[in-house]
Amino acid sequence: MAAINLLPKKFQSKDSLLKASRGLKTLNMVGTMVFFVGVLVVVGLIVVNQTQIKSLEKKNEVLATSIKKMNQVESQYILLKQRAESFNNITESQLTKGSFDNFEKIFIDQGTLFFEQADISKTKSEVVLRAADSARLTSLLDKIVAQNLYKKVVISGFNYAPGTGYSVSLELN
């Protein structure tokens, strides 16, 4: 049966416009629902976050109070840490016990060798020795090579005087 429309033709809407209007209404309805759901999600997220913030702030406050109560322990701990670091820095940069140990291993118990002079510093050691005969000097040099305690050994001076014997200057790095 054909649809009856008694309105004059000029007041009648076009079909395409009616469809578009219906489409817009549906879109608006869906959009409104999405909007409300979105708003609910955002508000929910804000509430959850706010609760988490409050809980974290409370926890931090408790921890801060506990730490502030231990301020004496903290100052002692910081000082202890500073002292340990300083101790490490000082002992690393010092003229080590090893320098003297090396010196002792090579030059002590050398019998007829006599020290004329010895300067030991962080960077190098300079030693001037006197020996009655050349065999003693040879044995000392052999010992220095065999012990392998120094990176570089320089014979900076070598003298002989009939009265006193041999005098040798060594630079040990």
Next chain:
Amino acid sequence: MTSTTRLMMIPVFYLLVLSLMFVICIKTGYSKVSDQNALIKSLKTQNNTLTEKDNILRGAQSEISTYFKASGYALPSTNPVLVSLAQVKNLASEYLLPLEETKVSGFEAGGGAGSSVKITLKTTGEVTQILSFIKAFSTITPLTVVDKMEMANLQGEALSVSLSLFSYWQESPTKLPNYADPIKKISDRDMTALTKMAQLEVPTFSNLSPVGPYERTNPFN
């Protein structure tokens, strides 16, 4: 206004208003949630730092009681020159070495290795005696290190020795860091240093007990 225009105007207007509200809400909501997330992140970081600091400080109380006093002898908080001189004299007498000249000079403040005072001394003795004396400095407190040694032959086996020493101290921190600042943990290497400090020889101090005022007798009676 025609019926067609009216038919389209209301849904279009509604759609525009809805879109506008959607944009405003998204913008406001996103900004608020972003701010909250940033705050949560910062609070969580702070919480981790504070928890770690709290645990470290709680756990450190035994370490502090064990090593604090010993480390204070090794690296005192004030210039230890008098104690160092006493220790040098004690060592010299222990190794039977006469101290001929002792000088104190050059204070060096600050730095990562604490402050230091320079002590120079001269002595004479046999080489083995002198080497033992020098090596003994690594066993005493306040922390004293040999910087330079010069030996010169005198006569026979006797050697004249000039020693340059540095005695160290570490000033106490004057201000505590903010409670929320992270704390530097004492590492294993630091722990080894503390153990070594605890093994060093402590100077002996004698306490003089106060003497009370005595009644003065009148010499004319």
